[in-house]
Amino acid sequence: MNNIELNKLSIFALGGVYEIGKNMYVIQYADDIIVIDCGSKFPDESLPGIDLIVPDISYLIENQEKVRALVITHGHEDHIGGIPYILKQLNIPVYGTRLTLGLVKGKLKEHRLKGTVFHEIKTDSFIELGRSFQLSFFRTNHSIPDCVGIALQTPEGTVVHTGDFKFDLSPSNKQFPDIHRMAKIGEAGVLVLLSESTNAERPGFTPSERLVGEKITDAFQKATNKIFLSTFASNINRLQQVVDAAILTNRKLLLLGRSMINVVTIAQELGYIHIPDGMLVESKEANQLPREKVAVLCTGSQGEPMAALSRLASSTYPHTEISSGDTVILASSPIPGNEKNVASMLDHLYMLGAHVIHGSGVATGMHVSGHGSQEELKLMLTLMKPTYFIPIHGEYRMLFQHRLLAESVGVEKDNIYIMNNGDVLDLSGNHVQQTRKVTAGNTLVDGLGIGDIGNIVLRDRKHLAEDGILVVVVTLSRLEGTILSGPDIISRGFVYVRESEALLGEVGRLVLKTIADLQESGNDGKWSILKHRIKESTSKLLYAKTKRRPMVLPIIIEV
Amino acid sequence: MNNIELNKLSIFALGGVYEIGKNMYVIQYADDIIVIDCGSKFPDESLPGIDLIVPDISYLIENQEKVRALVITHGHEDHIGGIPYILKQLNIPVYGTRLTLGLVKGKLKEHRLKGTVFHEIKTDSFIELGRSFQLSFFRTNHSIPDCVGIALQTPEGTVVHTGDFKFDLSPSNKQFPDIHRMAKIGEAGVLVLLSESTNAERPGFTPSERLVGEKITDAFQKATNKIFLSTFASNINRLQQVVDAAILTNRKLLLLGRSMINVVTIAQELGYIHIPDGMLVESKEANQLPREKVAVLCTGSQGEPMAALSRLASSTYPHTEISSGDTVILASSPIPGNEKNVASMLDHLYMLGAHVIHGSGVATGMHVSGHGSQEELKLMLTLMKPTYFIPIHGEYRMLFQHRLLAESVGVEKDNIYIMNNGDVLDLSGNHVQQTRKVTAGNTLVDGLGIGDIGNIVLRDRKHLAEDGILVVVVTLSRLEGTILSGPDIISRGFVYVRESEALLGEVGRLVLKTIADLQESGNDGKWSILKHRIKESTSKLLYAKTKRRPMVLPIIIEV
Structure with a gap:
């Protein structure tokens, strides 16, 4: 690797694009990495039993000596919910505004996590991180106080991350948006803007x-x-x-x-x-x-x-x-x-x-969104007038609409990058490239387990939920191969036993016949074949009789 | 029971109120019953593995000699989807318009059901059923052609059932709503109106x-x-x-x-x-x-x-x-x-x-509802000017809004009945009473099984989906009580075995200890106690180690 390659600026998401939730963005220059936000999201019904989803941080663990800071834009779950799980694996200093840190600390207390170093951000803070980065901040409005956007100066130019925002010009808490600071940042030149896309499909201006x-x-x-x-x-x-x-x-x-x-x-x-x-x-x-x-x-x-x-x-x-x-x-x-x-x-x-x-249904005015609508997204793009634009926070169609908005205010079409989690944008001199990928994905939290639930377990849960399970236990004599006990048939989530004695009796007879057939054919020593045959014949019978496919679990005991 | 009680008019729903879907309404006078519609609905995630929900028709089966007809208002699934399941238990003649019957016949063909007698309704049909009922019909508009409302003359007065409707005054298929006929029915006097409530929360008039x-x-x-x-x-x-x-x-x-x-x-x-x-x-x-x-x-x-x-x-x-x-x-x-x-x-x-x-999102006009909005519901109420009103087809808040609409057009507040499935309105002379209940509820269809899945099976499925199952098999000697084989521990949907050998090993040792403890205490002959102890100690260990609660299924084999 030559020096130019080493000293490039790289930007990618570990969560928050092609999805809503679990926001996490990474900016790296040479040996310095900063991480922006660390959110969680809730699973849908395709992930039974899962409590929470957090970003896969393999990349950060592999490069942990380079990670300088976790900077949090605001205190919502989709921006802070993953912090306890990440800090269990990676002890990095956390930067945030006063309220944001208060909420994060409450969360870490619940998880009994100690030893984290916190740095409070004020809107006039200026923070140097590693050899490459200087951070400053601008106040935004959202549905929680103390939100900031981040302006990150790097050797390649300034990267701006908006966090979540709307332009509430008459905020009830008098935390006005820092429009003059945004204008200055834009005036000084923004290389890359990362701006949130939640309401990119919504026309107009979100009410105050x-x-x-x-x-x-x-x-x-x-x-x-x-x-x-x-x-x-x-x-x-x-x-x-x-x-x-x-x-x-x-x-x-x-x-x-x-x-x-x-x-x-x-x-x-x-x-x-x-x-x-x-x-x-x-x-x-x-x-x-x-x-x-x-x-x-x-x-x-x-x-x-x-x-x-x-x-x-x-x-x-x-x-x-x-x-x-x-x-x-x-x-x-x-x-x-x-x-x-x-x-x-x-x-x-x-x-x-x-x-x-x-608030829903007939318009009652009892709710307004915390996210800016199309005109506000265009206002942010206009203030920042970035060379490159990456829409973030949103499912694909929202990112897509945000791209159209950016084009409409004059951002070059070829300079807009819709990137999936893990897609890397590399910038070096006048050269921009989007070909690399890093590991990104969902880490599933289930009880105390983080990331230990895999596809097989989830597939089994879904199968069990659909049609239940039927356990068939047979005890064979090790010496003679005769049946000492069973078949015992136990079902859960399949049929209510009292109403299905006849069916389960039929299964019992079928299992006996399957064993006898196999012993006759001289294959009786092979448990795996026996198990497979019992599973196959039982499943076939049950489907024919009920059009259901419970999981069939044959257990052969030899004594 | 005296004669007056026998000759009362009774109206109730077996499906379609306090819910959307599986519409089924019953009107009875003395020994004559007619059933209006027989729909199905889809299960939500609280009913894993269930294919379809149809009404519980226990009442109709108990009174099958009195059921004169199943009259269908139109060919949507929430009005015809339950027909094959009901006809398997109850052979009754089916009345419907040409298109509706065509769709029902297609459905029965798929279920290989023969022997049903069909009667085609035309909008000028006049049908006598049993000794008590004369039916006539009025054309309505909806998102399927050939919809009708029903006017049912009974010895107590006329009952009108609207079916699903909107007032599309410029329908693309030129099937105009029969407003003049509706006006005539109203003019002649309507005792009870049953009108659909799907869009009762939506102001205005649904577009054409x-x-x-x-x-x-x-x-x-x-x-x-x-x-x-x-x-x-x-x-x-x-x-x-x-x-x-x-x-x-x-x-x-x-x-x-x-x-x-x-x-x-x-x-x-x-x-x-x-x-x-x-x-x-x-x-x-x-x-x-x-x-x-x-x-x-x-x-x-x-x-x-x-x-x-x-x-x-x-x-x-x-x-x-x-x-x-x-x-x-x-x-x-x-x-x-x-x-x-x-x-x-x-x-x-x-x-x-x-x-x-x-059609959703930003208004594109690519979809309009098939159900009338508030002004149309008020128009129907005004045309029919019923003495009594029962809002049907809808969840509680829709029925509630429909009640307010009825009050606003002049229906007496005390004459409006919001009734749940199975609640009976009895009318006789000037006497109205809403105290009786008949059996009503959900019949669950799973594969070939109709109504054979009960709460225990569903609870097990949900439990299995959340955290999977752990089967513990131990083989004991009948004579000495010694362990001949096991404990064998098999899990599905709980943890991926290769990553959890240590945990499962610990469970094995715990099970051995549980058996030994029990044998020492002299309780070893009682399987149920042994099973209970194994289940209890294993569940406790697993929850402490993982914060998960898989179903634990102990199986004790004696040989």
């Missing part, structure tokens, strides 16, 4: 969070009974607006749900949310107050079956209940995949006689 | 199907390459509009997907779709034509993994492929629950370089 505050205040003023409001716990600006509406209407506030209590506690400690003394009450106290004097702020806006609002909707939450005439506000819209859970929860809320106001 | 035709024509005229259009196969009016657009732009038509070919064949035979001779081509011929001379009409608009469009999107469909520059039209919107499959398919279509136009 302030709008939601107005709607919440309006609903609080109209409500004549207890109010239950559910939203994403991390949307601290929205929580503040709920607090303000409760103050205005003279209600005490009850918090329900672990993550709501966690986030509010951290945000209060760090000064991101302001709740007057004595305003927060416990359920016991809330139950003694008149219903019109209480507002409940709870988790569960996505209809998650174990979260507070779902359990309130099904009247199974301890000490607190929704009554006829109460107002229930869902300040959220369903994340794709959660539509059915939310709909079912809404049904139960209506059945309780609640007055239900929800 | 003709709009979709205009958009399709427009897209066909702009396309410069091959066109792929996917929509619901049963939307025959839309298929006709696709045929017309292909004629206009001089394209041959290729049909892909079993249900598309089935429906078009039946609709052609019965005269519901008109395709010029020589216009339909097979894939071989289509491949020899210039790309701009071909339109492909295919199944898979819901992203179903095995349907034509998904396989085309992943380039795994035989003999036909989508190329860069082709136009792909999804004339549909995702049914709740299918959003992720559709999104993933869209990604693949974009990756192929197709020009994608889809």
Whole structure:
């Protein structure tokens, strides 16, 4: 390898493109690597039993002596959820703003992880990392406070990573977007822009969070009974607006749900949310107050079956209940995949006689996106006027739409790279190349196991879920080959035994016949053949009789 | 039971309320029962391995000598999908319009069911059933032709069942809604109206199907390459509009997907779709034509993994492929629950370089609902001006909204009944009562089994899917109680064995210790205790080591 090759700038994603979630981007120059974000995502039904998905960090482990920092843009799960799992394998310093670090620390505490070095980012921070990098930051707006974009100066030029953003020009928390700093960065010249694509399919300009505050205040003023409001716990600006509406209407506030209590506690400690003394009450106290004097702020806006609002909707939450005439506000819209859970929860809320106001369905203004729409993405592209553009954070069609937006504001078509996780963009002098790949993919977390669940196990789980299992146990005499016991046939998830005795009896006779046939043919010493034959003949019989294909597990014992 | 009680009118649902799908409504007077519709619905992930859900018809089987007819309002799966399963248990005559019966017959043929008596309904039919009922019909519009609503005269008064409907005042197939007949029925007096609630949450008036035709024509005229259009196969009016657009732009038509070919064949035979001779081509011929001379009409608009469009999107469909520059039209919107499959398919279509136009997302006019919105539901209520109203077809919140709509047009609040499946409304003279219940619920179809999968089997399947199974086999001597073989430990869906030898070894030692402990305590003769102890200690160990809870299945063999 010659020197030029060694000293190139390389950019790639280990997560977050061709998908939503588990964001992780890597920027390398020579012997210096910095990692931006480390998110997680939830599995869909194709991954039964899996708790969480985090990025495959093989590349970082192989190059661990080069990794200078993990820089976090903001405190959402798809940007910080993977941190505990990665830090278990790789001890690197973590950089983030005050709130972001507060949330990360809470997470590491739960995992009992110690020894991590933290560095707090301020918006005027200037950080040198390794021999190659200088980092500065610009404030953005999103559905959590304290978000930053990153400007990374490298020997090849400046790389900008936007993080998640919208342009909320009238933010409810007065954290205005740093447009002048963005303009300066763009003016000085941006080599590569990585910008988020979540809402690239959505025309227009995302409304200000302030709008939601107005709607919440309006609903609080109209409500004549207890109010239950559910939203994403991390949307601290929205929580503040709920607090303000409760103050205005003279209600005490009850918090329900672990993550709501966690986030509010951290945000209060760090000064991101302001709740007057004595305003927060416990359920016991809330139950003694008149219903019109209480507002409940709870988790569960996505209809998650174990979260507070779902359990309130099904009247199974301890000490607190929704009554006829109460107002229930869902300040959220369903994340794709959660539509059915939310709909079912809404049904139960209506059945309780609640007055239900929800952000989805007919436009109520009870939710606005935290991501910029097309005009905002174009504004970011215009401010940064990058030479090269890489759309990030999104499924393919969103990246594709973002490419079209970039073209529309004047970025050269040939300079836009839609890259999958692991695809590397190498830049050196005037030379740009996108041919290399590094290892990237999903690491599955199941209980305490990280990455130990493979395709065979998942295939078996899916098979077991479809049609269950039938275990056939036969004990043979080692000397004579005679059957000493069995066949014993045990099924789980296939048929209810009492109703299927005849069928299982038939299986038993078939197994006996299979063994006899094989012994006659002189092949009886070979267990693997016997097992295979039992499996084959049993599966065939069961499919013919039931059109089902349970997993058949023959067990031969010799004594 | 006195005579008045015997001669009451009873109305209840066996499916279709508090849910979407498996519609089935029963109307009984004395010894006469008629059944309206017999649908199926698809299971969600809470029912692993289940193929289909149909209504529980215990009540009809118990009263089979009274059942006079199954009357079908239209040919959609949620109205006809359960027919083969019901007819296997109950041979009753089936009434429906020409197209509806054609689709039902196709279905029964697949199930090799013979001996059913069919009666064709025309819109001017007048049918007497049993001693109590006279039926007449009125034409409605929906996303399939030949839909009817039913007016059922009974000794207590007229019951109207709308079926699914919208008011398409400019229908593309010229099957205008029978508004004058509806007005007459209402004028003559309606005792009870059962009206569908699917779009009760949607304000306004659903646009005409003709709009979709205009958009399709427009897209066909702009396309410069091959066109792929996917929509619901049963939307025959839309298929006709696709045929017309292909004629206009001089394209041959290729049909892909079993249900598309089935429906078009039946609709052609019965005269519901008109395709010029020589216009339909097979894939071989289509491949020899210039790309701009071909339109492909295919199944898979819901992203179903095995349907034509998904396989085309992943380039795994035989003999036909989508190329860069082709136009792909999804004339549909995702049914709740299918959003992720559709999104993933869209990604693949974009990756192929197709020009994608889809009904969901940004409004393209490529899909309109087949169900009437709020103003149309109010129009039906106004035309029928019923004394009593029962909202049907929908989840609770839709029924609830429909109740509010009925109140807004003047139906007495106390005369509106939201009833769950199995809740009976009894009417007799001026007396109305809603206290009785009949058996109602889900009958699960799995392979050849109808209703034989119970809760235990489903619970086992879910457990197996989450964490797999661990089978522990031990062979004991009947006489001495010594261990002759084992413990053999076999796992499926839990851990990949090669990576977990140490853990499984530990389980083996624990099982040996459990047996020894039990034998020492003198309890060794009791298998059930031994099994229980092995299960308990093994589960505990596995959870401590892995935080997973596989199903543990101990098998003790005595020889």
